[in-house]
Amino acid sequence: MVAQVVRDAEEYLRRVAGEVMAPYPQECVLCYVARMVEEHDCDSTLRWTTRFRELRSPLASGLEERMRSVGGFCDCEIFANGYGLAREHLVRDLDSDELEAPERLPPCAGVRQMDSTRPCGVWVRGGEPPLL
Ligand SMILES: [Zn+2]
Ligand SMILES: [Zn+2]
Structure with missing residues (x-):
């Protein structure tokens, strides 16, 4: 009985949370996914990538494939294998005298079109070091 109540509450929270976990206006796909992975972790799928596509660019059906093609088979792997912060960030x-990712993500440089699935200028392919 108690377990059922807890499950219902969890289910409710998940639904409410789902509604607020949307990309900011002009936020690019990678800043959104990085922010979500930081706040809510990766569940070993591309769920945040998919969520971004569903909310912002439903027709960009190749987005997940593009992430896989750079080694991003789940949301966090996009940053382990595919993209990193540009040097100036x-x-x-x-x-150690080495460059590393800052404690907080830089603000998204923004995308011009709301339905764009391109990363903003904060990110570069193969950037170093892995961020997450
Ligand atoms: Zn992952
Ligand atoms: Zn961005």
């Missing part, structure tokens, strides 16, 4: 670690 990295910070230098004073101990």
Whole structure:
């Protein structure tokens, strides 16, 4: 009985959360996916990528395939294998003297068209180091 109540509550929360977990206006696909993975983790699928496509660009049916083609078989792998922050967004670690990802993601540089599935200028292919 208690378990059922908890399950119902969880289901409810998931639904409510789903409604607020939308991309910001002009937010690009990668800034959105990175933000979602940071806040809500990766579930080993491309669920945030798919969510972005469904909400913003339903006709861009090749989006997930494009992510897979750069090694992104789930949302976090996009950043492990496919894209990283452009150099100017990295910070230098004073101990190791190496560039690394900042603690907080830089703000999205924005996309001109709402239905664009291109990453904004914050991201580069194969950028270093892996962000997430
Ligand atoms: Zn993952
Ligand atoms: Zn962006």
